[in-house]
Every structure is written in C-alpha cells, then in structure tokens.
Amino acid sequence: MVKLTAEQPQKLQTSITPARDFQDWELNHFQQHQAIIWQHLNDAVLICDDRMHVLTVNPAFERITGFTRADVIGQNVELWRSGLMNKRFYRHLAQTLEQQALWQGEIWNRRKDGTPFPAFLTVCKQVVSAVTTGYVAIFRDLSAQKEAESHVHNHTHYDLLTELPNRQLFAQSLGRLCSYEDPFALLVLDLNDMKTVNTSMDHQTGDDILCAVAHRLSGRIRSSDLLARTGGDEFALLVPGIVNRRQAEIFAKQIMGSFDWPFQLENQQLYMAAAMGIALWPMDSKEPDVLLSNAEQALFEAKKQRLPLKLYSSELRRNLRSRNKLQQDLANAIKYHQLSLVYQPIWDIDSHRVVKLEALVRWQHPERGAISPVEFIPLAEESGLIQGLGQWILLHACADLVKLHRKGFTQIQMSVNRSTPEFQTIDLDAREWLTTIADMGLDPKSIIFEITESLLMSNQESNRQRMHALRAAGCGIAIDDFGTGYSALSYLRSFPIDVVKIDRTFVRSIPEEKQECLLLDGIINLVNNLGMTLIIEGVETDDQLDYLRQRQCSYIQGFLFSKPLPFDELLSYLQRVMPSRQ
Known part of the structure; x- marks a missing residue:
C-alpha cells in the first residue's frame, strides 16, 4: 500500500482538485490561489492518512485549537477529542464515511489547554488511487455562535431579575407535561400587597423581595419540579407525581412555609404573605390553557376568601359558572336600566x-x-x-x-x-x-x-x-x-x-x-x-x-x-x- 506522508499535501490537494488536462499556466495560477486560501481560511483544515494520522494542518487549525503543526503532525485525531462524545457517535461517523464518503455535523473538540469547544465538522473521504485513501477535515469553531444562542435563549426563556424560567418557558413545559400520561399538579402563587411595597418604599425593595422569594421557593422544590416567574408578583410551579388533592395540599403547605419568617433585606425585615391556587392534571383538565385558567381561578378564590391556598374543584367550577351568569345579568341590568338608586340623608x-x-x-x-x-x-x-x-x-x-x-x-x-x-x-x-x-x-x-x-x-x-x-x-x-x-x-x-x-x-x-x-x-x-x-x-x-x-x-x-x-x-x-x- 502506498502511504501518504507529510511532504505530500500539495500533491494530494493537486490530485483531488484540479483537472489533469489544465494547461501549465492554469495549473500554476490555481495552485497559487489554493496556497492563499490555505493560509488565510478562517476554518480549520487538516489532512489525514487512512489511519487518521495528521499529515498537515492550516494556520486556522493552530489558532482555533492552540495546537501547533509540530504538535499534531503524525498524531491521531483522537489527540483533541473532548471526551464528551460517546463511542456510538464515532462509530456512526465512521460508518457514514465508509458508505457515503462524507459526514457533517456538530461535535465537541478539545483545545490544547483542555477546554472543550463546539465545532461544525465536515469530513470527506478521498480515494487517491486504488490503494491510497486519505481524509480532509474542515471544522468551524461554534463557541461564539453557541454563546450568542445561549444568551438569546436565556433572554427569551428566563426572567432576567430572578433567573427563573419565564412565562414562555413555563407554557412550553406545561404543554409538554400535558402530552405525557403522568399526573402532575399546577400551582400558581401570588404575593400579597406588592403594589403597596413598591409605592410606599421603592421598586428596588420590591425587586429584592422578588429575588428573595424566588430563592426560598427554589429551596423547597425537587429537581424534577419547575418553578417559574410568570408575572410581576406571580410564580407558578409544575410538580410531577402529584396524584390527588391531599398530596397537592400537603406539598402546597410546604411551599407556603416559605413565608413563615421575615425576609431580611439590606436595612430592614419584611413579612410577606401569599395566596396559592392549585389544579391537577388530568382530573381538572387535560388542556394546558384550561388547566392554567382553573389554577388561576382557584387563586382568585383564595385571595377573595383571604385563604392561603385553594384547590380547584367541581364546587368551585359551579361557583364560577354562577359568577359568570351573575356577571352577564349585571351587564344586562346596566344596559336595560334594571338598577335603582336610594339616597341616605x-x-x-x-x-x-x-x-x-x-x-x-x-x-x-x-x-x-x-x-x-x-x-x-x-x-x-x-x-x-x-x-x-x-x-x-x-x-x-x-x-x-x-x-x-x-x-x-x-x-x-x-x-x-x-x-x-x-x-x-x-x-x-x-x-x-x-x-x-x-x-x-x-x-x-x-x-x-x-x-x-x-x-x-x-x-x-x-x-x-x-x-x-x-x-x-x-x-x-x-x-x-x-x-x-x-x-x-x-x-x-x-x-x-x-x-x-x-x-x-x-x-x-x-x-x-x-x-x-x-x-x-x-x-x-x-x-x-x-x-x-x-x-x-x-x-x-x-x-x-x-x-x-x-x-x-x-x-x-x-x-x-x-x-x-x-x-x-x-x-x-x-x-x-x-x-x-x-
């Protein structure tokens, strides 16, 4: 078998790119352009033999990985594997190259200092002759792109003040849970008198309280639960594994225990209170929007009755229907002058x-x-x-x-x-x-x-x-x-x-x-x-x-x-x- 050597990259490149019937001046002109591209390309390029030993790399490879050309020549590409990709991934890559001579996808590599980084990798199998095979690999550093995507994702899906999931991410998680078969509880919690805090003190104090509440609530939930800030002073929880109202009530009381002692702010202590509404999947509804509406209705009733928590129920559903009818009747009474006035002297x-x-x-x-x-x-x-x-x-x-x-x-x-x-x-x-x-x-x-x-x-x-x-x-x-x-x-x-x-x-x-x-x-x-x-x-x-x-x-x-x-x-x-x- 003819082996490729480190001194052969130009021949390899020449053999696999230009047509052999080019005129000499065309060939020289093309090779000059190749050299410029090789030197200044932003993507890393490396050429390997049939055993994945490195024959040569371009300057971008050195800039991206921190490895010099001398570090990698003759070394196997495993030198910069991150350890984050499993054996199944590499088997699939090898099988694809064997069958299609081309593989593309995202991969985690390692820099010389040991830090992993994401890259988009293209590997092409090149058949030089009947007995000679080589590989050309090109990869692009995705670190900046992933960081930007992460920033956008966090900005879109997380509350900037409390760093909790926001209403959008909560809605997505609720919809996903509703598509499964496992029961869960939906809890919505609203702080009492936050408007009074913001107006009688200042908004910074209000923000400090919201962060403190988020911290306390986070300390009382399990890793499988989701806590989100869904509004100004409103939080919501998704709690898998809750199968009945008794379980939900016990869990809710544990959460409400977060407000049993004062919040220590910079210069003062403040006692805060909250109210909570609870709805269960699937008994209260299988639809995400309806389930959330039911939990919010339970919260409304809790606040109305000055209770710490309220579970949605068939009785509450009847009361809601009665209230909606009364609301419609009141609208008609106003419209058709069915009200009256009395006067106290x-x-x-x-x-x-x-x-x-x-x-x-x-x-x-x-x-x-x-x-x-x-x-x-x-x-x-x-x-x-x-x-x-x-x-x-x-x-x-x-x-x-x-x-x-x-x-x-x-x-x-x-x-x-x-x-x-x-x-x-x-x-x-x-x-x-x-x-x-x-x-x-x-x-x-x-x-x-x-x-x-x-x-x-x-x-x-x-x-x-x-x-x-x-x-x-x-x-x-x-x-x-x-x-x-x-x-x-x-x-x-x-x-x-x-x-x-x-x-x-x-x-x-x-x-x-x-x-x-x-x-x-x-x-x-x-x-x-x-x-x-x-x-x-x-x-x-x-x-x-x-x-x-x-x-x-x-x-x-x-x-x-x-x-x-x-x-x-x-x-x-x-x-x-x-x-x-x-």
Missing part, C-alpha cells in the same frame, strides 16, 4: 337640616331578589363593568338632584361613590364626569365624589391630578369609610381632600368602650386640625349623637335620622323634616 345637626345625600345603588335581581352591593360591586370591578355602572349611577343621581333643586332644596349636595378602577381610568382632567354634570345643568359645587383610602395609598401623581381637576371645577372630594383600610393619616395632607367620612366601626361601641372613644377622638381632632369637613357614618343611638355633638361633629349620617330612601320617599322625607326649605 346627611344632617347638619347644628342647623337641623339635610345638607347632603349619599347615592347608593341597588339591584333587584328577577330570580335571586335583592343582591347586596357588597357582592355585585366587586364583581363589576373584576369584570370591567364598573365604568358603565359608575356612569349610570352618576347620570341618574344628577338627574334626581336636579329634581330636588327644582322642588326648592337647592342647597343639598350629592355624594357619589367612585371606585379606584373608575378613578384611574378617567382622563387626567376628569372631562367625562364633568361633562355629565354640565349636561344635566348642575353646578359642579353640588357634587361630591367619594373615593376610598386605597386610592390614596397608590400615591400616583395621576390620581392627584384628577383630584385637582375635579376640585378646580368646583366638585368636592371625600374619603369614604376612613379608618377601615390602610389608615394612612399622613396621606390626607398630600392629597386635595375636602371631606373625611369616619366609618361606622368607630362609632358602634361609643360611648361605652373607652378605648374606642380615645381612638375616635384622635381622628376627629386630626381631621379638624387639617381644616377638612368631617362626616360621621353609622350613628344609630341618641347616646352616640350626644357624644359626637359634644365633640363638635356637625355632620351626621345614620339610621338614627334615616335609612337610605328611594327618590319618592326621600322627597316626602325632605318635605316633612325641612318644610321651610321648599
């Missing part, structure tokens, strides 16, 4: 007259009867119906106030409740509400908009702008049910507030409970010192009225004076208690 006990009215919406369902606002107002907020409902209330309250003014009760103001979602969706100049008031022919000074403490806690400049726009037009701004939410007294100074309404919970135990009296006295003094109007809600007894009168509380609202009244009854009531005002 607010008295000035110094002048012995009604000075304000609070408009309250009522819904008489054709099948279920009277439905409490405590039930359908949150439903309207959750479903996006609150804007339409609020506009209906404002329009009809204004219309009834016009009727009262025409009857001679021109000094009465109307208070209209507006929820936080309503307030945050109007224009910064509150044009929609002010236009409704103007279209009814009312002076804006006759309308007071009641908002809740949660709107103040959001501390958004846009909310402050809307308040200023309403006040500039003449409307009043009242804080309803003060003291039942966040009780952030300091916020009263930073927002344009005219009226503070003290909730009935501060009144029902006076004057018997001394501690309640001290608390109420403190709030009364604070509001009076800030120069705001104070309205006390829920006054039902003469003793309560006497106590409040002694503290110079002039504006009173409660059953002691009147329950909420439909318009016709209200008109009769006003004509009876204030006949001289007509």
Whole structure:
C-alpha cells in the first residue's frame, strides 16, 4: 500500500482538485490561489492518512485549537477529542464515511489547554488511487455562535431579575407535561400587597423581595419540579407525581412555609404573605390553557376568601359558572336600566337640616331578589363593568338632584361613590364626569365624589391630578369609610381632600368602650386640625349623637335620622323634616 506522508499535501490537494488536462499556466495560477486560501481560511483544515494520522494542518487549525503543526503532525485525531462524545457517535461517523464518503455535523473538540469547544465538522473521504485513501477535515469553531444562542435563549426563556424560567418557558413545559400520561399538579402563587411595597418604599425593595422569594421557593422544590416567574408578583410551579388533592395540599403547605419568617433585606425585615391556587392534571383538565385558567381561578378564590391556598374543584367550577351568569345579568341590568338608586340623608345637626345625600345603588335581581352591593360591586370591578355602572349611577343621581333643586332644596349636595378602577381610568382632567354634570345643568359645587383610602395609598401623581381637576371645577372630594383600610393619616395632607367620612366601626361601641372613644377622638381632632369637613357614618343611638355633638361633629349620617330612601320617599322625607326649605 502506498502511504501518504507529510511532504505530500500539495500533491494530494493537486490530485483531488484540479483537472489533469489544465494547461501549465492554469495549473500554476490555481495552485497559487489554493496556497492563499490555505493560509488565510478562517476554518480549520487538516489532512489525514487512512489511519487518521495528521499529515498537515492550516494556520486556522493552530489558532482555533492552540495546537501547533509540530504538535499534531503524525498524531491521531483522537489527540483533541473532548471526551464528551460517546463511542456510538464515532462509530456512526465512521460508518457514514465508509458508505457515503462524507459526514457533517456538530461535535465537541478539545483545545490544547483542555477546554472543550463546539465545532461544525465536515469530513470527506478521498480515494487517491486504488490503494491510497486519505481524509480532509474542515471544522468551524461554534463557541461564539453557541454563546450568542445561549444568551438569546436565556433572554427569551428566563426572567432576567430572578433567573427563573419565564412565562414562555413555563407554557412550553406545561404543554409538554400535558402530552405525557403522568399526573402532575399546577400551582400558581401570588404575593400579597406588592403594589403597596413598591409605592410606599421603592421598586428596588420590591425587586429584592422578588429575588428573595424566588430563592426560598427554589429551596423547597425537587429537581424534577419547575418553578417559574410568570408575572410581576406571580410564580407558578409544575410538580410531577402529584396524584390527588391531599398530596397537592400537603406539598402546597410546604411551599407556603416559605413565608413563615421575615425576609431580611439590606436595612430592614419584611413579612410577606401569599395566596396559592392549585389544579391537577388530568382530573381538572387535560388542556394546558384550561388547566392554567382553573389554577388561576382557584387563586382568585383564595385571595377573595383571604385563604392561603385553594384547590380547584367541581364546587368551585359551579361557583364560577354562577359568577359568570351573575356577571352577564349585571351587564344586562346596566344596559336595560334594571338598577335603582336610594339616597341616605346627611344632617347638619347644628342647623337641623339635610345638607347632603349619599347615592347608593341597588339591584333587584328577577330570580335571586335583592343582591347586596357588597357582592355585585366587586364583581363589576373584576369584570370591567364598573365604568358603565359608575356612569349610570352618576347620570341618574344628577338627574334626581336636579329634581330636588327644582322642588326648592337647592342647597343639598350629592355624594357619589367612585371606585379606584373608575378613578384611574378617567382622563387626567376628569372631562367625562364633568361633562355629565354640565349636561344635566348642575353646578359642579353640588357634587361630591367619594373615593376610598386605597386610592390614596397608590400615591400616583395621576390620581392627584384628577383630584385637582375635579376640585378646580368646583366638585368636592371625600374619603369614604376612613379608618377601615390602610389608615394612612399622613396621606390626607398630600392629597386635595375636602371631606373625611369616619366609618361606622368607630362609632358602634361609643360611648361605652373607652378605648374606642380615645381612638375616635384622635381622628376627629386630626381631621379638624387639617381644616377638612368631617362626616360621621353609622350613628344609630341618641347616646352616640350626644357624644359626637359634644365633640363638635356637625355632620351626621345614620339610621338614627334615616335609612337610605328611594327618590319618592326621600322627597316626602325632605318635605316633612325641612318644610321651610321648599
């Protein structure tokens, strides 16, 4: 057998590339170009004999691998094998070369310093003569490409803050699990009051908490589980092997144990709470989207009921159907004017007259009867119906106030409740509400908009702008049910507030409970010192009225004076208690 030697690469290359009938000048010209390509090609090239011993390499091979030409000449190509490819891979490569004389694919090689690197390799078998065989191998370093692909993959599939899988990777993993036969649990977890943390502290603190939560949750799951951050303050887990609700509940409680002790931040400790919803495959659904929706519905119910966790169930499914029907019925009630308003008088006990009215919406369902606002107002907020409902209330309250003014009760103001979602969706100049008031022919000074403490806690400049726009037009701004939410007294100074309404919970135990009296006295003094109007809600007894009168509380609202009244009854009531005002 004729053996190829290191001195023969030019002959080998010549024999396997140009046509033998080239003219001499053409041959020389071609060989000059070959030499230039060989010297400057970016891809590594090596030529081997039939036993895979190296005959020669080009400069790119030396740059890529770190091996010099002297290191590899006469050496077997196993010299730079990485050890990451198994024997089956190399057997397949050899068989392909034998059958097709060409193999292409990705491979892991080793540099001279021992570090592995990915490469795209092309190996071509060359038959020089009947008795002489050689191999030409060309490979390209894929390290930079793989690093870029990895960066893109991480950016696309992982949350940059917590380094957990993101919603996209979670959805892919969920779909893959649903295509298998093994049962698993899907858990969604939502942190409580993260908005409060972000607004009352700063977003860096919020980010630190999210990272700390991710770290704690990661420490409580198995290697087979998947934990992802699927939203701002929402996480999701896929837990294979959970076959029943009892198992799921036990596992969920272990996860929720992450919140049993405070989170240690740089300068403070913070206790955090969370809620969790759970759905099981395949019993709750075999469809990925439906299963996720069921888990989120369970989470919603957990938060609504102030529970740490809730499992999706047939009962929950029935409740959801009932809620969806009620939501549709509410939409129809708004559309077809099936709602009604009642009005509770607010008295000035110094002048012995009604000075304000609070408009309250009522819904008489054709099948279920009277439905409490405590039930359908949150439903309207959750479903996006609150804007339409609020506009209906404002329009009809204004219309009834016009009727009262025409009857001679021109000094009465109307208070209209507006929820936080309503307030945050109007224009910064509150044009929609002010236009409704103007279209009814009312002076804006006759309308007071009641908002809740949660709107103040959001501390958004846009909310402050809307308040200023309403006040500039003449409307009043009242804080309803003060003291039942966040009780952030300091916020009263930073927002344009005219009226503070003290909730009935501060009144029902006076004057018997001394501690309640001290608390109420403190709030009364604070509001009076800030120069705001104070309205006390829920006054039902003469003793309560006497106590409040002694503290110079002039504006009173409660059953002691009147329950909420439909318009016709209200008109009769006003004509009876204030006949001289007509």
